[in-house]
Amino acid sequence: MRELFYIKGYAVLFLLLTLMGSCEKKEKVLFLENNQAVESTQIELCDICPPGFVLNEDNRCIAKNLYQQYESLQDKGVGGLKTSLPQVRDGFSPQQIDLGRYLFFDPVLSANGQISCATCHDPKKGFADGRSLSKGINDSITERSSPSLWNVAYLKKYFWDARAGSLEEQMQGPLYSPKEMGNNPQQLLQTMNAILVYRKLFSEAFPERPEKDSIQLQEIYTAIAAFESSLISLNSKYDRYAHGFSGALNENEIKGLNIFRSFVARCAECHTPPLFTNQQIAVIGSPEPEGHAFDIGAEKTFNDPTRRGGFKVPSLRNIEKTAPYMHSGKFSTLRETVEFYTKGRGHAVPEGEKLYLHWHIWEPDLTDEELDRLVDFLKTLTDESFLPKIPVIVPSEIENKILENS
Amino acid sequence: MIKKILIVLVVLMAGIAIGKFILNNGGGTVMPSPNALYHASSSDGVALRAKLEFTGTIHEVRKGDLIMDAVREASPGDLIRVYPGTYKETVYIDKDDISFQGIIKEGEWPVLDGSKELNDAFLYSGNGIRIENFKIVNYKGNGIMGQAGNNFILRNNWVIDAGVYGIFPQFGKNGLIEHNILTGIEDAAIYVGMCDNIDVLNNEVFGNVAGIEIENSRHCLVENNLAYDNTGGILAFITPGLPIKTTFDVIIRNNFVTKNNHENFGAPGSIVSGIPPGTGILVMAADDVIIENNIISGNDNAGIIITDFANGGAEASNDPDSEPNPDRITILDNFMIDNGNNPVGELKALMLTQLSTTGPDILAIGGGEGSSIRDIERYRTWGLGGFGKPEITSTSDRKTFLLDKPAEPRQISSKDLGEMTYYGICSGCHAYDIRLIGVPTNVIQMIYKDDPQGIVDYINNPKNLRDDYPEMPPQDYLSDDAKLAVAEYILTLKK
Numbered sequence: 001m002r003e004l005f006y007i008k009g010y011a012v013l014f015l016l017l018t019l020m021g022s023c024e025k026k027e028k029v030l031f032l033e034n035n036q037a038v039e040s041t042q043i044e045l046c047d048i049c050p051p052g053f054v055l056n057e058d059n060r061c062i063a064k065n066l067y068q069q070y071e072s073l074q075d076k077g078v079g080g081l082k083t084s085l086p087q088v089r090d091g092f093s094p095q096q097i098d099l100g101r102y103l104f105f106d107p108v109l110s111a112n113g114q115i116s117c118a119t120c121h122d123p124k125k126g127f128a129d130g131r132s133l134s135k136g137i138n139d140s141i142t143e144r145s146s147p148s149l150w151n152v153a154y155l156k157k158y159f160w161d162a163r164a165g166s167l168e169e170q171m172q173g174p175l176y177s178p179k180e181m182g183n184n185p186q187q188l189l190q191t192m193n194a195i196l197v198y199r200k201l202f203s204e205a206f207p208e209r210p211e212k213d214s215i216q217l218q219e220i221y222t223a224i225a226a227f228e229s230s231l232i233s234l235n236s237k238y239d240r241y242a243h244g245f246s247g248a249l250n251e252n253e254i255k256g257l258n259i260f261r262s263f264v265a266r267c268a269e270c271h272t273p274p275l276f277t278n279q280q281i282a283v284i285g286s287p288e289p290e291g292h293a294f295d296i297g298a299e300k301t302f303n304d305p306t307r308r309g310g311f312k313v314p315s316l317r318n319i320e321k322t323a324p325y326m327h328s329g330k331f332s333t334l335r336e337t338v339e340f341y342t343k344g345r346g347h348a349v350p351e352g353e354k355l356y357l358h359w360h361i362w363e364p365d366l367t368d369e370e371l372d373r374l375v376d377f378l379k380t381l382t383d384e385s386f387l388p389k390i391p392v393i394v395p396s397e398i399e400n401k402i403l404e405n406s
Numbered sequence: 407m408i409k410k411i412l413i414v415l416v417v418l419m420a421g422i423a424i425g426k427f428i429l430n431n432g433g434g435t436v437m438p439s440p441n442a443l444y445h446a447s448s449s450d451g452v453a454l455r456a457k458l459e460f461t462g463t464i465h466e467v468r469k470g471d472l473i474m475d476a477v478r479e480a481s482p483g484d485l486i487r488v489y490p491g492t493y494k495e496t497v498y499i500d501k502d503d504i505s506f507q508g509i510i511k512e513g514e515w516p517v518l519d520g521s522k523e524l525n526d527a528f529l530y531s532g533n534g535i536r537i538e539n540f541k542i543v544n545y546k547g548n549g550i551m552g553q554a555g556n557n558f559i560l561r562n563n564w565v566i567d568a569g570v571y572g573i574f575p576q577f578g579k580n581g582l583i584e585h586n587i588l589t590g591i592e593d594a595a596i597y598v599g600m601c602d603n604i605d606v607l608n609n610e611v612f613g614n615v616a617g618i619e620i621e622n623s624r625h626c627l628v629e630n631n632l633a634y635d636n637t638g639g640i641l642a643f644i645t646p647g648l649p650i651k652t653t654f655d656v657i658i659r660n661n662f663v664t665k666n667n668h669e670n671f672g673a674p675g676s677i678v679s680g681i682p683p684g685t686g687i688l689v690m691a692a693d694d695v696i697i698e699n700n701i702i703s704g705n706d707n708a709g710i711i712i713t714d715f716a717n718g719g720a721e722a723s724n725d726p727d728s729e730p731n732p733d734r735i736t737i738l739d740n741f742m743i744d745n746g747n748n749p750v751g752e753l754k755a756l757m758l759t760q761l762s763t764t765g766p767d768i769l770a771i772g773g774g775e776g777s778s779i780r781d782i783e784r785y786r787t788w789g790l791g792g793f794g795k796p797e798i799t800s801t802s803d804r805k806t807f808l809l810d811k812p813a814e815p816r817q818i819s820s821k822d823l824g825e826m827t828y829y830g831i832c833s834g835c836h837a838y839d840i841r842l843i844g845v846p847t848n849v850i851q852m853i854y855k856d857d858p859q860g861i862v863d864y865i866n867n868p869k870n871l872r873d874d875y876p877e878m879p880p881q882d883y884l885s886d887d888a889k890l891a892v893a894e895y896i897l898t899l900k901k
Contacts (some may be wrong), residue, residue: 023840048840051833054825055901064829066888069818072554072577073602078649079532079554079577115423229789235831239466245883246478258498262525263570264547278649306724345675358647359676365546385834 009092018261023048024389041393043197045204046098051386052232053090056255061097061164063090063153065234067274077154078272081242085234085274089153092226097207100227101388102201103220105403107173107190108396111182112304116394118402120146120174123387126321132289132329135197136180143295145329151315153229159310160327161403163301167225168218185217186264189361197395209323213237227388233317234274236383244374247322256377259370265341266360267374275379276316282358283310286326287348295327306356309349320382340375342366440750462503472841473497473518482506488520488540490514494521499530508539508563515564527568528655530555535620535814536787538562548574549588552581556813559573561585566607570673572614575604577650579813584608594619598626600650603807606631614679615672616641617663620692622650625807628658639666639705643690644807645677646715646725657801663687665704667748680719682707682750689732690718698738698801702745707753708765709745709785710737714772717752731773736796742767746786760788790887802867820887826897827888831881836900845875847899854897864897 023046049061056062070082077086092100103109107116120134121127127149129135134146144160152158158170175188176179190385192198192215206219240248241257250255261268262336272278281298283306287296298310319325324332331337341347344363350353366374390404462483465476469491475484484501489509493516497506502781504530516538518527523821525547528537531554538561542549549565552575559582565572567590575581576599584607588595595618599602601623611617612634617633619641621628626642633639642656642664672679681688684707689695691714702709715730719878746765749757753765765786769792770777778796779787783890835844855858866889870877881889 023837048837052829052837053833054829064826068826068828068830069823070818071813073579073600074650076649080552080599081554082531083577085555094822143829232722235834241500244501244882244885248883251601258496258529259525261551261553262529262547263551263574264525272649278646280649282647302724302726304724340630359645362647362675364675369841385831 024391028116041394043102043201045201047094047289050093050097050230052234053230055094059093059095059331060091061094061230063088063232065232066239067234068384077275078278082244083274086154086156086279089229090221092229093205096223096226096391097230098227099201099205099231100223100225102394103224103389104227105400106394106396107398107400108195108394109181109183109188109220111184111187112137113398114179114400116400116402117171117174120180121149122402123286126150126318128322130323131288132324133378136174136177136179137182140179142177142179144327145324147314148318149231150233150318152231154275155277155315161298161301162281162312166266167228168221168381171224173222188220189215189217195396201395223321224279229389232386233383235385237380238377239274239383241380244356248307249377252376253374253380256375259323259366259374260377264340264364265366265370265374266362266364267341269312269360270358272317276317277313277354280313281310281370282313282342282360283307284361285309285346285349285355285357286311287330288328289330292355297327306340309353309355317381318384320379321384333380334375335371338366338371338378362394412849423614428863429705448509449510462505463682467516475564477501477504482534488516490516492519494519494896495525495816496520496524496526496530498526498650499528499532499535502532503534504532505536506538506540507536508541510539516537516543517541518545519543520548520568527550529553533557534812535559537641538559540559541566542572543567548572552576554578558582559584559644562691564588565595566590568821571595572611573597574599575601579603580809582607582808586610588755589613591615592673593676594621594641598623600648601626603809603813605629605806605808611636611639612772613668615668615670616678617666619643619678620647620656622648622653623656624652625655626657627804627807628656633659633661634664635668636666637670637672637683638678638688639663639683639702640686641678641681641688641690642692642695643688643716643718644692644728644730645692646728646730650704651725654694655803655807656692656695656815657698658687659801660693663700663702663705663709667704669705671760682753684708684748684750685711687711687746689735691728691732691735692733692735693729693731694738696733696738696798696801698736698875700740701742702740702767703743704747705745706748706765707746707750708769709742709767710740710769710806711753712768712770712774712777713816714774717772721884724834731775731779732770733772733774734776734778735774735792736778736798737768738796738800742785755872756788756814775867789828820891823888824891824893827884828895828899831884832896835878838899843876844878845872847896851897851899854893856897858890858893858897861896862889865889879889 022134049055053061054064067085071085085345104117107113115137120129127145134142158164164170175183202215234243237248259265270278271284296308299308325337342364345361347358414479465486466472467476467488470894485505489508490511522544527542527545528550530552533556535555536559541564543566547567548571549575549688554577554580555598560573565588570593572588572591572595574597579602581604587610589612591614595611595614598620600770603625605627608630612635614636617636617639644653665682684705686702686705691710712735713733745767749765766788768787770789777795836847836849865881868878
């Protein structure tokens with residue numbers, strides 16, 4: 001194990017960055033490592049909560065938003081305008097969230113040091129990647145499109161096929177998938193523990209364990225989950241309308257809202273406000289990209305043929321930012337996507353496939369005008385006011401284009 | 407007998423009282439009361455009905471006007487009176503406590519006509535919505551649809567050919583649906599979906615796929631309704647795959663459920679498209695349902711079917727979170743005659759195995775436990791071998807499932823509202839003692855010491871006071887309560 005000493009009184013301050021828009025602080029210091037002075041970046045973890053959270057006395061960030069003033073039937077967080085959200089995942093410390101932020105953007109987590117979580121979940125692209133099928137390590141193409149991470153703190157199931165029940169479980173998919181980040185737990189731990197800055201940051205974020213202990217896998221998962229849970233988007237134009245400001249939406253947007261929530265289009269039956277998902281699996285028969293094999297989706301997860309071709313109903317918040325759409329990224333625009341639903345029940349199901357299509361999928365016969373208005377409405381769900389700060393530098397000091405200064 | 411005489415007396419006295427009230431109004435147009443007085447005799451002690459005082463503004467809508475214009479002007483507590491005429495619009499109500507009252511003059515009703523172009527007649531998300539005396543025709547979607555509105559009264563409306571559902575409260579608590587007439591509905595005429603505490607009373611539903619449907623809902627009373635010529639008359643069931651997973655505590659009593667033999671014209675894939683024609687009452691996967699004192703006659707498939715998911719044909723029925731069996735169904739005395747004359751589908755096959763020439767009054771099929779029947783000898787039954795004797799003989803103690811007090815929104819303190827607003831919105835730009843996008847909160851505290859109204863004025867109409875900061879966008883979309891609460895919260899913030 002490598003020894004790490006701070007050279008007290010000898011630290012040379014090279015750089016102090018106090019960035020507008022965050023409490024991100026960094027300085028260059030000299031470390032004494034194996035009796036050699038090594039220059040490194042020292043990062044201080046933020047001690048305030050990200051927007052949307054209040055710090056409690058136990059140094060935990062607790063989610064706060066205006067939906068908390070409402071009730072929701074059966075505490076399920078579904079319904080109309082003024083209903084509460086589902087139970088939120090919160091209670092991480094500011095340091096854990098901030099550490100998670102660095103990990104999220106750091107390609108050192110991948111086997112070849114080139115892919116970070118942010119590669120497929122880019123904040124500039126609605127925390128998706130703008131691709132129909134995501135691209136992983138060594139230009140591998142994955143099976144499905146990358147889902148947005150906005151408001152994942154409210155979700156109960158992860159992945160398009162709902163195969164993970166927690167963020168911690170979810171992230172091990174991409175981390176260790178040979179097609180995504182290509183790593184394995186042993187190598188990940190070895191890499192992380194070899195980085196002095198991370199050693200220090202983990203001991204700050206997890207102060208209950210002895211400072212010199214090595215970084216644990218669970219700590220990596222917790223920190224990334226903490227950061228992901230902080231990605232809250234609940235201040236869209238729609239939300240202003242929902243809280244009672246009728247002027248928030250224009251005439252076309254309100255028309256779209258009414259089409260969205262009517263039982264003709266039936267959008268709101270599965271994409272129930274305020275999260276805009278009912279968190280269920282739905283078989284809707286959306287098509288695969290050309291030449292791509294039929295994706296059985298949740299059939300595999302639940303070993304249940306009635307869920308063949310079924311996928312998680314995604315939240316529609318910030319949907320404007322996350323083209324292309326559907327599990328396969330088949331549709332490049334929102335207009336094409338809403339049109340899918342009006343083209344008729346099962347119209348894109350391959351011949352010979354027996355699917356138990358959701359009963360809400362039918363022939364709503366929406367007009368072109370109605371489809372346009374639906375798109376107008378969907379764009380009112382955009383809110384990036386709590387967009388987190390992308391780090392200028394990550395602890396591994398690997399340069400990558402996703403970082404703020406590149 | 408004495409009870410009957412008493413009821414007649416009460417009705418008579420109420421009639422005299424109403425008559426006096428009308429006469430004292432000095433002639434002119436007689437307005438039905440906008441409140442619960444109209445049918446207050448049919449239940450007692452329930453706040454939803456008993457809230458007699460009406461103090462809001464009355465908005466009048468006449469032929470040629472838009473009802474929606476009145477909704478835009480209305481404030482909580484107001485009444486919108488709609489005079490006879492044809493109105494072609496979708497009325498959406500995203501505020502609380504708005505009442506709509508159709509005025510009927512010489513048999514002429516206010517008609518909402520969707521011309522098969524508009525989706526919904528009424529669409530509400532507000533609490534305390536009341537809609538009565540409308541004739542709703544030719545909509546593509548729903549006659550009246552509610553989303554998460556509590557404490558509603560939907561009464562005395564006609565809904566004809568409304569496409570999908572006639573009256574469809576969803577995610578609502580504490581609501582009354584009474585004295586409506588609905589026909590020509592492709593799914594359920596009255597569909598209580600994912601609700602709690604609902605009374606469905608004195609309605610007439612005919613010529614629909616499903617008459618009255620209690621789905622994924624709890625504490626519902628279905629009483630004194632007339633359900634005939636539908637594919638299925640009255641349904642209490644769980645639909646799998648929805649976010650709210652249970653149906654229980656349902657009483658179906660004193661209804662006429664007759665000749666529900668209509669051809670099934672439900673949309674392909676819909677749950678109700680699987681209902682066999684000739685089904686009187688259908689219980690699928692629901693628990694604690696009591697069926698009492700109904701007249702169930704002439705339903706060609708069966709009078710009552712109690713089934714689990716697997717036998718009920720709910721195709722995508724594998725929802726691990728929905729329990730698939732009907733448990734603790736209680737059948738008290740019902741009058742059943744002439745059911746099962748022409749069973750179809752699975753029941754027909756079953757009939758052959760039973761060496762019978764007709765279907766049963768009551769069929770129980772599939773899983774479930776704890777069910778009971780008071781007098782099994784009264785009916786022709788199949789599959790009720792496991793039914794015991796019920797512990798109760800009557801549901802008369804249960805007058806209503808409506809709540810004694812309206813379901814109220816959560817009471818939050820001004821401090822909590824301020825905190826939610828500050829962290830939910832302001833914190834995107836402001837932190838306590840560091841510069842984010844906007845001025846640090848401790849600087850705001852210095853500027854507006856003891857002056858919360860100053861902060862409210864500023865956030866309503868921000869001016870750029872500092873060259874080194876971007877201008878703040880106005881926050882005038884916040885409610886007045888939230889603005890003052892957040893201003894006060896900001897001034898008390900310590901860190």
